[in-house]
Amino acid sequence: xxxxxxxxxxxxxxxxxxxxxxxxxxxxxxxxxxxxxxxxxxxxxxxxxxxxxxxxxxxxxxxxxxxxxxxxxxxxxxxxxxxxxxxxxxxxxxxxxxxxxxxxxxxxxxxxxxxxxxxxxxxxxxxxxxxxxxxxxxxxxxxxxxxxxxxxxxxxxxxxxxxxxxxxxxxxxxxxxxxxxxxxxxxxxxxxxxxxxxxxxxxxxxxxxxxxxxxxxxxxxxxxxxxxxxxxxxxxxxxxxxxxxxxxxxxxxxxxxxxxxxxxxxxxxxxxxxxxxxxxxxxxxxxxxxxxxxxxxxxxxxxxxxxxxxxxxxxxxxxxxxx
Amino acid sequence: xxxxxxxxxxxxxxxxxxxxxxxxxxxxxxxxxxxxxxxxxxxxxxxxxxxxxxxxxxxxxxxxxxxxxxxxxxxxxxxxxxxxxxxxxxxxxxxxxxxxxxxxxxxxxxxxxxxxxxxxxxxxxxxxxxxxxxxxxxxxxxxxxxxxxxxxxxxxxxxxxxxxxxxxxxxxxxxxxxxxxxxxxxxxxxxxxxxxxxxxxxxxxxxxxxxxxxxxxxxxxxxxxxxxxxxxxxxxxxxxxxxxxxxxxxxxxxxxxxxxxxxxxxxxxxxxxxxxxxxxxxxxxxxxxxxxxxxxxxxxxxxxxxxxxxxxxxxxxxxxxxxxxxxxxxxxxxxxxxxxxxxxxxxxxxxxxxxxxxxxxxxxxxxxxxxxxxxxxxxxxxxxxxxxxxxxxxxxxxxxxxxxxxxxxxxxxxxxxxxxxxxxxxxxxxxxxxxxxxxxxxxxxxxxxxxxxxxxxx
Numbered sequence: 001x002x003x004x005x006x007x008x009x010x011x012x013x014x015x016x017x018x019x020x021x022x023x024x025x026x027x028x029x030x031x032x033x034x035x036x037x038x039x040x041x042x043x044x045x046x047x048x049x050x051x052x053x054x055x056x057x058x059x060x061x062x063x064x065x066x067x068x069x070x071x072x073x074x075x076x077x078x079x080x081x082x083x084x085x086x087x088x089x090x091x092x093x094x095x096x097x098x099x100x101x102x103x104x105x106x107x108x109x110x111x112x113x114x115x116x117x118x119x120x121x122x123x124x125x126x127x128x129x130x131x132x133x134x135x136x137x138x139x140x141x142x143x144x145x146x147x148x149x150x151x152x153x154x155x156x157x158x159x160x161x162x163x164x165x166x167x168x169x170x171x172x173x174x175x176x177x178x179x180x181x182x183x184x185x186x187x188x189x190x191x192x193x194x195x196x197x198x199x200x201x202x203x204x205x206x207x208x209x210x211x212x213x214x215x216x217x218x219x220x221x222x223x224x225x226x227x228x229x230x231x232x233x234x235x236x237x238x239x240x241x242x243x244x245x246x247x248x249x250x251x252x253x254x255x256x257x258x259x260x261x262x263x264x265x266x267x268x269x270x271x272x273x274x275x276x277x278x279x280x281x282x283x284x285x286x287x288x289x290x291x292x293x294x295x296x297x298x299x300x301x302x303x304x305x306x307x308x309x310x311x312x313x314x315x316x317x318x319x320x321x322x323x
Numbered sequence: 324x325x326x327x328x329x330x331x332x333x334x335x336x337x338x339x340x341x342x343x344x345x346x347x348x349x350x351x352x353x354x355x356x357x358x359x360x361x362x363x364x365x366x367x368x369x370x371x372x373x374x375x376x377x378x379x380x381x382x383x384x385x386x387x388x389x390x391x392x393x394x395x396x397x398x399x400x401x402x403x404x405x406x407x408x409x410x411x412x413x414x415x416x417x418x419x420x421x422x423x424x425x426x427x428x429x430x431x432x433x434x435x436x437x438x439x440x441x442x443x444x445x446x447x448x449x450x451x452x453x454x455x456x457x458x459x460x461x462x463x464x465x466x467x468x469x470x471x472x473x474x475x476x477x478x479x480x481x482x483x484x485x486x487x488x489x490x491x492x493x494x495x496x497x498x499x500x501x502x503x504x505x506x507x508x509x510x511x512x513x514x515x516x517x518x519x520x521x522x523x524x525x526x527x528x529x530x531x532x533x534x535x536x537x538x539x540x541x542x543x544x545x546x547x548x549x550x551x552x553x554x555x556x557x558x559x560x561x562x563x564x565x566x567x568x569x570x571x572x573x574x575x576x577x578x579x580x581x582x583x584x585x586x587x588x589x590x591x592x593x594x595x596x597x598x599x600x601x602x603x604x605x606x607x608x609x610x611x612x613x614x615x616x617x618x619x620x621x622x623x624x625x626x627x628x629x630x631x632x633x634x635x636x637x638x639x640x641x642x643x644x645x646x647x648x649x650x651x652x653x654x655x656x657x658x659x660x661x662x663x664x665x666x667x668x669x670x671x672x673x674x675x676x677x678x679x680x681x682x683x684x685x686x687x688x689x690x691x692x693x694x695x696x697x698x699x700x701x702x703x704x705x706x707x708x709x710x711x712x713x714x715x716x717x718x719x720x721x722x723x724x725x726x727x728x729x730x731x732x733x734x735x736x737x738x739x740x741x742x743x744x745x746x747x748x749x750x751x752x753x754x755x756x757x758x759x760x761x762x763x764x765x766x767x768x769x770x771x772x773x774x775x776x777x778x779x780x781x
Contacts, residue, residue: 222367222368228370231370232370232371232372232374235372236372236373236374236375236376237376238376239372239375239376240375240376240377240378240380240445241375241377242414242502242503242504242505243377243414243756254369268471277504278500278501278504278505278506279504279505280504281501281504282501282502282503282504282505283504285468285471285475285502287372288471289445289468289470289471290372290375292470292471293445293470307367310367311367311370312367312368312369312370313369313370313371313372314369314370314371314372315372315375316371316372316373317373317375318373319373319374320373320374320375320377
């Protein structure tokens with residue numbers, strides 16, 4: 001009795017210990033090692049936001065109706081696009097040591113355009129009347145007075161003109177002016193690089209186009225459906241399987257081809273079936289001929305070379321011969 | 324008697340379970356240590372090509388090189404026969420020799436592949452023919468895959484000079500087989516009924532020729548009416564029906580010696596003979612009153628066995644390639660239809676159910692189809708049907724098409740077509756898909772063709 005109780009106690013204790021080990025996960029079944037799905041960056045647009053994007057506005061400007069022309073005038077000669085290009089090229093670079101445009105004699109004429117703000121005008125006395133003492137302007141004025149050479153910009157010139165009540169700029173000042181790389185919002189165009197575009201790849205040839213966000217087991221880039229379709233179509237045009245051979249519809253030729261970056265075969269196709277009879281041999285030969293004859297495979301993008309450098313193929317004539 | 328390996332469930336005690344649990348736990352530790360290896364990366368998906376572009380294979384056949392200048396003419400003729408064979412079968416497109424860049428002068432060197440690829444050739448055949456000291460011809464050829472740049476086949480033949488056409492046909496067969504995977508049919512003969520004279524006094528003679536129409540010769544003189552010649556599997560004999568003074572009888576004719584013998588001497592008419600695949604028996608129809616039944620006669624023992632016994636017209640029997648079944652036509656169901664029965668006779672199964680009447684069934688050498696003539700709505704059509712009643716389709720249709728016979732590879736049919744009027748019948752060949760219908764050249768009008776087995780294999 002006592003022995004039985006002891007055995008039972010020890011046994012139950014062992015069972016409980018086993019259960020505890022299971023619960024702790026030590027011997028728990030390993031979870032399925034599913035490869036993590038690669039993330040794809042997307043923008044989430046809610047229905048509300050989408051509606052707002054698409055909604056009209058009551059206070060939006062009315063679309064202007066094109067005026068009905070009663071009489072069509074003679075067509076005016078349009079400047080050719082080639083001429084426009086020439087005009088554009090005549091724009092002088094900001095870095096070129098060119099003098100600023102000389103002030104026009106019309107500086108005294110009243111203007112209503114926005115440019116009038118920076119042009120010396122007859123309104124200058126009014127502006128001066130409204131002018132409030134500005135310590136920065138005063139400091140600038142002092143600087144300009146100290147350095148009369150640094151006045152290449154018409155804006156500064158105008159300011160000086162405004163403050164000095166001058167109506168004519170001094171041509172000598174312009175000649176002595178050295179070009180300084182000062183930022184001028186009105187001459188951004190002049191800052192642009194007018195050199196010819198350098199048409200080179202900005203990165204390496206094997207840029208990774210997949211949107212992998214760093215998964216541990218992310219797959220290599222794969223062929224797109226359109227690339228596969230184009231490849232399939234091209235190989236199909238070259239594939240001339242022997243029709244009518246005995247059981248030809250049941251002979252499937254499996255092979256792997258390896259391609260070089262120039263999209264031609266790196267090696268003869270590696271056929272994965274054995275020629276057990278004349279019909280199979282003829283089918284293999286026809287498939288190999290198709291692959292050799294169809295190269296190069298220009299439909300593949302060089303950036304995805306990893307995806308097409310080795311392609312397993314299955315030539316299956318079942319559908320063709322009516323299975 | 325408790326065996327550890329065959330422990331009954333009832334003997335499992337709690338103690339044993341506990342021991343087992345401990346053992347399992349230990350095994351679990353081991354398994355946990357073994358598991359969790361690196362995940363094998365998935366292979367790239369296989370691209371399946373299902374649609375091809377079936378078209379004749381462009382093949383270059385430059386003239387064979389003659390061993391001596393005097394052999395050049397014969398070498399050119401051999402090349403022309405091979406070229407004609409390959410072109411007529413519809414699976415090859417021989418390239419015009421004027422387009423050739425290279426001139427073949429030596430057949431022992433590897434060809435300059437780029438020059439043959441430049442003219443879009445996929446295959447190239449080069450060969451040499453020379454006359455030996457004993458007067459026999461030595462002919463050899465090599466077949467190259469121009470696209471893959473590899474040697475495919477080659478062979479050498481020595482034969483008498485007058486057999487040069489057969490050598491050409493054999494070479495064409497080998498090229499055909501290597502490039503299509505199917506056996507060829509160029510080294511074969513056609514037996515047919517040659518018809519001359521006006522329709523009311525038509526002279527019908529038994530004739531034989533090569534499958535390309537060359538070498539026609541007559542086997543009978545034309546006094547008797549001859550019908551339905553059929554080759555033996557050895558191609559050395561013909562059985563046919565001849566109608567002279569008495570009843571129509573079945574005769575057996577040796578092709579080379581022209582020896583003739585009657586096959587059984589039965590009362591009444593005997594007709595529609597055909598050899599069994601083992602060349603030992605002839606199956607035919609015997610007239611019995613207003614009906615006819617099918618009998619088989621052993622050629623050695625002359626013993627005759629009845630296969631059908633119906634009050635109907637059972638005729639045109641034909642063995643399956645393995646000889647275990649016979650197809651025939653019968654009007655036992657009201658109209659002429661095709662039936663299949665065991666070679667030993669017994670119950671027959673009807674396999675055609677279409678409109679019109681079906682006749683002249685011929686089992687394909689492949690065994691996959693039975694060709695027939697269907698008569699309906701004033702049209703005679705040649706068609707095929709599978710022995711399991713499926714896949715019936717019409718190959719060609721017209722005013723009067725009849726008498727299909729199979730090429731030994733089972734992919735081409737020959738038949739005769741009679742346009743009616745003052746004209747006469749001609750032989751035509753067509754592939755099993757209904758394409759590449761071509762008239763077969765014959766000396767005059769021709770009907771009832773019978774295609775021999777491959778001569779080189781028989």
